[in-house]
Amino acid sequence: MNPVFRWFHQLGSPPYFYRFATRALPWFGIPALLLAAVGLYLGLLKVPADYLQGDSFRIMYIHVPSAWMSMFIYVLMAVYGAIALIWRIKITEILFLACAPIGAMFTAITLITGMLWGKPTWGAYWVWDARLTSELVLLFLYFGVMALASAYDDLRQGARAAAVLALVGVVNIPIIHFSVQWWNTLHQGETVRIFGKSSIDGSMLWPLLIMALATKLYFIFALLLRARGSLLEQERGKQWVRDMLVRGRA
Amino acid sequence: MNHLRPYTALLERDLRLAFRRRADLLMPLGFAVLVVLLFGIALGGTPERLAPVAAPVIWVTVLLAGFLSLDGLFRPDVEDGTLDQWLAGSSSIVGLMYGKALAHWFLYGVGMTLSTPLLAMLLNLPVDLLPVMLIALGIGTLGATQIGLIAAALTARLRRSGILLALIVMPLYLPLLIFGSGAVDAVRLGESPRAALLLLAAQTVLLLTLAPPAAAAALRIGSENPP
Numbered sequence: 001m002n003p004v005f006r007w008f009h010q011l012g013s014p015p016y017f018y019r020f021a022t023r024a025l026p027w028f029g030i031p032a033l034l035l036a037a038v039g040l041y042l043g044l045l046k047v048p049a050d051y052l053q054g055d056s057f058r059i060m061y062i063h064v065p066s067a068w069m070s071m072f073i074y075v076l077m078a079v080y081g082a083i084a085l086i087w088r089i090k091i092t093e094i095l096f097l098a099c100a101p102i103g104a105m106f107t108a109i110t111l112i113t114g115m116l117w118g119k120p121t122w123g124a125y126w127v128w129d130a131r132l133t134s135e136l137v138l139l140f141l142y143f144g145v146m147a148l149a150s151a152y153d154d155l156r157q158g159a160r161a162a163a164v165l166a167l168v169g170v171v172n173i174p175i176i177h178f179s180v181q182w183w184n185t186l187h188q189g190e191t192v193r194i195f196g197k198s199s200i201d202g203s204m205l206w207p208l209l210i211m212a213l214a215t216k217l218y219f220i221f222a223l224l225l226r227a228r229g230s231l232l233e234q235e236r237g238k239q240w241v242r243d244m245l246v247r248g249r250a
Numbered sequence: 251m252n253h254l255r256p257y258t259a260l261l262e263r264d265l266r267l268a269f270r271r272r273a274d275l276l277m278p279l280g281f282a283v284l285v286v287l288l289f290g291i292a293l294g295g296t297p298e299r300l301a302p303v304a305a306p307v308i309w310v311t312v313l314l315a316g317f318l319s320l321d322g323l324f325r326p327d328v329e330d331g332t333l334d335q336w337l338a339g340s341s342s343i344v345g346l347m348y349g350k351a352l353a354h355w356f357l358y359g360v361g362m363t364l365s366t367p368l369l370a371m372l373l374n375l376p377v378d379l380l381p382v383m384l385i386a387l388g389i390g391t392l393g394a395t396q397i398g399l400i401a402a403a404l405t406a407r408l409r410r411s412g413i414l415l416a417l418i419v420m421p422l423y424l425p426l427l428i429f430g431s432g433a434v435d436a437v438r439l440g441e442s443p444r445a446a447l448l449l450l451a452a453q454t455v456l457l458l459t460l461a462p463p464a465a466a467a468a469l470r471i472g473s474e475n476p477p
Contacts, residue, residue: 085467140421147417151408160471161404165418168400168464172422175453179425182449183432 012089014231015240021224021231028224032217035210043207050204056120061207063113065215066106067131070138071173073103073219077145078170081163091227093159094234096166097149098226102219104142110135130184134177141169155234256341257349264353278315278358279365285311286372297374304373305383305434311369312362312387313394313423319358320398320415323350324406324469333406337473347462351399359391382437386450390430393454396461397422403465407472425453 010016043061050057077099083092114132115125126132145162152158235241268275289307293299327333336346366387370380401418405411433446 137421137424140417144414144418144421147414148404151405151411151414157471161468164400164464164468164471165404168422168460171460172425175425175456176421179428179449183428 012091014090014235014238015244017091018228018231018240018244021228025221025224025228028217028221032214032221035214035217039207039210039214043211047204047207053121056117059113059117061211063110063117064208065211066109066113067135068212069215069219070103070107070110070135073099073106074138074141074166074173075170077103078163078166081166085160085163085167090156090234091231093156093163094227094230095223096163097159097230098223100142100146100149100162102222102226104139104146106215106219107135107139107142111139128184130177130181133180133184134173137176137180138173141173145169155230254345256339257345260346260349261353264350265356268353268357275357275361278319278362279368281318282311282315282362282365282369283372285314286369290372300374301376304370304375305379305438306431307373308366308369308375308383309387309390309427309431309434312366312391313427315362316358316391316394316398317416317419319354320402320419321405321411323354323398323402328406333469334473337470343466343469344463347399347403347465350465351395351458351462354398355392355395359388359395362391363387376438379434379437382443382447383434386430386433386443386447389447389450389454390426393426393450393457394423396454396457397426399465400461400468403468406469426450429453 011020039061044058047058049055077096080092080096080099083089084096111132114135118127118132119125145166148165149158149162152161232241286307289303289311290300293303324333327336336343363384366384367380369375370383375383397419401415401422404418405415408414429446429450433443433450436443436446
């Protein structure tokens, strides 16, 4: 068999996945930490202040990468959910469940930083802006997935039920997003949009991209860490867990 | 049309069961009147203050009233084993879901739409907004029922589902609410409600296509034996 495919198949086995995750953790965690340090240093201290917004724009270096991650993680979660429903791979159920709290955290960070930025810029913590509103709905979609999964006594049934909900959510996200935009334009004519993709200066862009990479790596780190934990919990009756705990190594 | 028999039988059974308990049938309406009463009192009861918010209040009230009946959508079938019979039987679960959804819409959606004039009267809704309100509610409740069907199927086998149902259903109601009350708003501002109504109908058609299969998949999950 092709070695890449074989590696992929082996990852489906809980003990193999556990060993892989343990070895992979520092390779994602340490670069995430270093990149975040560099990105935050450049973004918060080095980049010149914005001519219009002064220093308050710097919150963007946390806000924008978190917003990207909040949506990316939901889609990835739905992909894991679909794989779990179709092929019933235990690892993907665990990865699916591990995505939800991380995604909810990024969504919450996006909302909080957005509100903090909104106060000096728009004059209010909460504005019924289209993006802000759909981000709030996204947070509740995450909460729904988490609450449904934990309401089932059986972990695997809970994961699959929540996977159905995540797929329903992923179909609905574009509808919610565009309907909120439609609703918003109906009420207030124009929206405040200061960061156009092309209008950002290069010196401001680089720290943003570094932060985006840092959040991605952190996500993989947190995902593997969580998956490892729930794998041990779910497989606690199995021989490989016992062997590993006794010998300290799998 | 013999192959449709199991599904029409289910529709018939659900409707008959509901009409056997007429008091339960009026519960959503009673709930809606109570919510409207609370709003009327909180808003001071003057027509000048009630009229502008009448349409949104009716929309939220109707969605909440429909949400109340969701917990009972599959629970009796789970408890008396009917659900397991469906899953073991040869009829298509998706077809049965259509029967279930239509029965729920007839009982709650059509019922609530028909009682809207009463709520509108209580809230001093301008009379010229009533026709568009009724059309929007008729379409919107059919979509809301589909969302409720998925949520009820996902929580059918859980012991308690109250707040969890709300958490699942409410965010998904949002687009229906936007276009539903948007259509009424358009008429209020003297514009055509056509765009909003068409988008509302498009969403309902999409939900009618996707929700029953999703609900069927959700019901199957609960019946699988834990490994």
